[in-house]
Amino acid sequence: xxxxxxxxxxxxxxxxxxxxSKALRDSHEISAATKRKVLALAEQLNYSPNPYAxxxxxxKSKTIGVVIPEVVNSFFSQAINGIESVAKEKGYxxxxxxxxxxxxNEKAILKDFESGRVDGVLLSASRExxxxxxxxxxxxxxxxxxxxxxxxxxxxxxKVITNDFESAYTATKHLITSGCKNPHFLSxxxxxxxISNRIDGYKKALQEHHIKFSNSNIINCTTNxxxxxxxxxxxxxxxxxxxGILCSIENLSVLIYQVCEDLNIKIPDDLQIxxxxxxxxxxxxxxxxxxxxQPAYEIGSxxxxxxxxxxxxxxxxxPNENIVIPSVLIxxxxxxxxxxx
Amino acid sequence: xxxxxxxxxxxxxxxxxxxxSKALRDSHEISAATKRKVLALAEQLNYSPNPYAxxxxxxKSKTIGVVIPEVVNSFFSQAINGIESVAKEKGYxxxxxxxxxxxxNEKAILKDFESGRVDGVLLSASRExxxxxxxxxxxxxxxxxxxxxxxxxxxxxxKVITNDFESAYTATKHLITSGCKNPHFLSxxxxxxxISNRIDGYKKALQEHHIKFSNSNIINCTTNxxxxxxxxxxxxxxxxxxxGILCSIENLSVLIYQVCEDLNIKIPDDLQIxxxxxxxxxxxxxxxxxxxxQPAYEIGSxxxxxxxxxxxxxxxxxPNENIVIPSVLIxxxxxxxxxxx
DNA sequence: TAAAGTAGCGAAAACGGTTGCGTAAATAAA
DNA sequence: TTTATTTACGCAACCGTTTTCGCTACTTTA
Numbered sequence: 134x135x136x137x138x139x140x141x142x143x144x145x146x147x148x149x150x151x152x153x154s155k156a157l158r159d160s161h162e163i164s165a166a167t168k169r170k171v172l173a174l175a176e177q178l179n180y181s182p183n184p185y186a187x188x189x190x191x192x193k194s195k196t197i198g199v200v201i202p203e204v205v206n207s208f209f210s211q212a213i214n215g216i217e218s219v220a221k222e223k224g225y226x227x228x229x230x231x232x233x234x235x236x237x238n239e240k241a242i243l244k245d246f247e248s249g250r251v252d253g254v255l256l257s258a259s260r261e262x263x264x265x266x267x268x269x270x271x272x273x274x275x276x277x278x279x280x281x282x283x284x285x286x287x288x289x290x291x292k293v294i295t296n297d298f299e300s301a302y303t304a305t306k307h308l309i310t311s312g313c314k315n316p317h318f319l320s321x322x323x324x325x326x327x328i329s330n331r332i333d334g335y336k337k338a339l340q341e342h343h344i345k346f347s348n349s350n351i352i353n354c355t356t357n358x359x360x361x362x363x364x365x366x367x368x369x370x371x372x373x374x375x376x377g378i379l380c381s382i383e384n385l386s387v388l389i390y391q392v393c394e395d396l397n398i399k400i401p402d403d404l405q406i407x408x409x410x411x412x413x414x415x416x417x418x419x420x421x422x423x424x425x426x427q428p429a430y431e432i433g434s435x436x437x438x439x440x441x442x443x444x445x446x447x448x449x450x451x452p453n454e455n456i457v458i459p460s461v462l463i464x465x466x467x468x469x470x471x472x473x474x
Numbered sequence: 475x476x477x478x479x480x481x482x483x484x485x486x487x488x489x490x491x492x493x494x495s496k497a498l499r500d501s502h503e504i505s506a507a508t509k510r511k512v513l514a515l516a517e518q519l520n521y522s523p524n525p526y527a528x529x530x531x532x533x534k535s536k537t538i539g540v541v542i543p544e545v546v547n548s549f550f551s552q553a554i555n556g557i558e559s560v561a562k563e564k565g566y567x568x569x570x571x572x573x574x575x576x577x578x579n580e581k582a583i584l585k586d587f588e589s590g591r592v593d594g595v596l597l598s599a600s601r602e603x604x605x606x607x608x609x610x611x612x613x614x615x616x617x618x619x620x621x622x623x624x625x626x627x628x629x630x631x632x633k634v635i636t637n638d639f640e641s642a643y644t645a646t647k648h649l650i651t652s653g654c655k656n657p658h659f660l661s662x663x664x665x666x667x668x669i670s671n672r673i674d675g676y677k678k679a680l681q682e683h684h685i686k687f688s689n690s691n692i693i694n695c696t697t698n699x700x701x702x703x704x705x706x707x708x709x710x711x712x713x714x715x716x717x718g719i720l721c722s723i724e725n726l727s728v729l730i731y732q733v734c735e736d737l738n739i740k741i742p743d744d745l746q747i748x749x750x751x752x753x754x755x756x757x758x759x760x761x762x763x764x765x766x767x768q769p770a771y772e773i774g775s776x777x778x779x780x781x782x783x784x785x786x787x788x789x790x791x792x793p794n795e796n797i798v799i800p801s802v803l804i805x806x807x808x809x810x811x812x813x814x815x
Numbered sequence: 816t817a818a819a820g821t822a823g824c825g826a827a828a829a830c831g832g833t834t835g836c837g838t839a840a841a842t843a844a845a
Numbered sequence: 846t847t848t849a850t851t852t853a854c855g856c857a858a859c860c861g862t863t864t865t866c867g868c869t870a871c872t873t874t875a
Binding site for chain 3: 846847848849850851852853854855856857858859860861862863864865866867868869870871872873874875
């Protein structure tokens with residue numbers, strides 16, 4: 134079978150390729166009758182235009198690149214869901230890349246994007262990322278980059294985020310009013326805004342309740358599960374062990390549950406826990422986990438919609454703006470919900 | 475700034491475009507000295523070749539299309555993880571498409587692939603899919619399609635699956651030997667192989683233990699959460715209510731936990747549950763959920779590796795073969811683990 | 816020394832659409 | 846009827862690479 138191109142149609146209908154092309158794109162230069170004939174034949178032969186030829190000529194790929202740390206994660210998979218829904222609606226295709234929380238991977242991916250493979254980028258930085266210098270190349274090539282969730286302030290673009298500071302503040306306050314005297318902050322070492330913002334919110338709550346903060350209140354995990362486990366095990370057996378934990382990373386909440394089980398620490402009696410988490414199963418954990426639930430789907434869809442809108446404009450300028458979609462604290466049984474006066 | 479193409483390099487170095495192209499691709503026709511110069515300039519100018527021009531010319535996109543029902547799902551996100559890892563290693567890009575369990579969406583996506591957008595396809599069918607007729611167009615255009623997990627026997631290609639029949643058999647047997655007299659099968663209406671295979675495995679276990687099977691033993695859910703909830707609620711209050719459930723769909727396990735909580739049904743005393751599931755949180759549910767855990771990552775990576783291998787061959791032929799990677803039954807507290815003689 | 820082979824590079828034709836411009840015929844305006 | 850305008854289409858350049866083929870100069874072999 135011969136390859137089926139626009140030329141096939143042209144020959145068959147005794148028309149020029151340009152006429153076919155215009156007819157297929159519903160140009161006003163072409164008569165309705167001709168359009169009908171062309172569409173009919175295209176349909177009959179099951180013709181579909183080569184996207185790469187089109188992309189080459191139009192300098193548009195109708196493709197967006199999504200760069201995230203990981204996919205096995207409720208937050209990110211929900212965000213993808215949101216992204217995909219608007220991409221599909223707007224006729225865009227989505228390329229997915231995982232950094233696995235590694236900065237070099239992130240750099241390599243963004244570098245590849247300088248080839249023009251994608252029209253725009255949706256990026257959630259890895260935990261190793263310390264600034265946004267590595268995206269300057271993309272900006273220079275007029276490839277818009279929109280950040281979501283894990284953003285950097287030093288780059289002038291749209292950042293779709295949640296209210297990390299307030300959420301951490303509220304969550305910590307919830308721990309304290311539920312009786313915690315020594316709430317800790319469980320997280321990862323990172324230069325990420327979301328982390329520092331959450332820490333700040335946490336600190337503010339401590340301050341308001343006259344609980345003095347020390348650096349040992351912050352438990353920093355790594356990517357090494359074994360190491361993290363031992364770290365937490367040790368922490369939970371120390372003399373000044375926490376009676377409350379604000380967990381900043383969804384995956385770590387499972388870890389702290391594990392440690393509590395192994396050490397026979399009762400939640401919430403011995404330790405209260407609230408975690409930033411989008412787990413569907415939060416309410417069915419033992420005990421049900423109090424969560425700061427982020428609007429992951431919305432963050433993804435808003436980021437994608439903003440990007441697409443920019444791409445469709447003639448001379449798009451990405452405003453330097455934060456779009457904040459608030460998280461919600463869902464109180465469950467891993468905290469006591471006491472009301473203190 | 476002028477656009478940076480192979481011509482820019484050619485002009486700068488007083489060489490022809492073909493020489494540049496060959497140098498960049500490390501052709502033996504080009505001297506080492508020239509290659510060095512070209513590479514150096516390319517590096518210096520931060521040149522990266524246009525992938526669409528290359529794809530057009532080479533008729534290869536180095537891109538694979540991944541079509542799955544949903545992404546907010548431990549199994550599929552782990553599978554993506556596996557797919558991405560081999561794609562990255564082999565220099566392939568991955569386009570993600572979600573069917574949302576809808577056959578029309580699936581058809582539309584596969585239809586789009588006939589344009590040559592992707593070199594190959596990794597497909598896990600939607601629950602509505604009843605056969606594989608809609609992929610014949612792709613096959614005709616020599617776009618290899620490899621199925622994973624949710625496969626169809628009627629298409630001659632590689633199918634990467636797990637041992638659904640045996641797993642369901644083993645899981646059901648586990649329920650029965652743990653004391654269940656009336657184990658039910660919780661699932662969805664679908665023509666999918668995985669469903670019928672699991673039902674067959676379930677039936678075989680019943681038969682071996684002389685438990686008579688009736689159609690009412692199979693609880694069929696839809697995509698409507700509310701409807702499913704009511705259905706289960708009713709089922710669990712009926713006179714012949716189940717004392718054991720084999721849940722065939724990960725998402726439904728949360729539902730049954732919810733119903734049990736609302737009806738104050740004790741797990742595992744009143745109802746034992748085992749679910750096909752890849753939830754990280756399974757061991758921390760209340761009670762910990764006995765699961766048939768599928769090798770999701772491996773299924774994804776094997777499927778991707780097989781596809782890539784086929785794509786790299788000159789005249790690839792996709793063998794008609796099943797690659798079976800076994801699941802493992804992990805017994806936890808949602809079943810009793812009694813040992814009956 | 817002549818014939819044959821090889822190394823290194825360039826010209827040009829693809830790959831499959833898109834688009835600015837030109838033009839002939841048809842229609843409208845003068 | 847003449848002129849201006851519109852309609853509908855074709856021509857050909859172009860998007861940025863890749864690849865075949867041909868050419869020259871140089872090296873090897875008989």
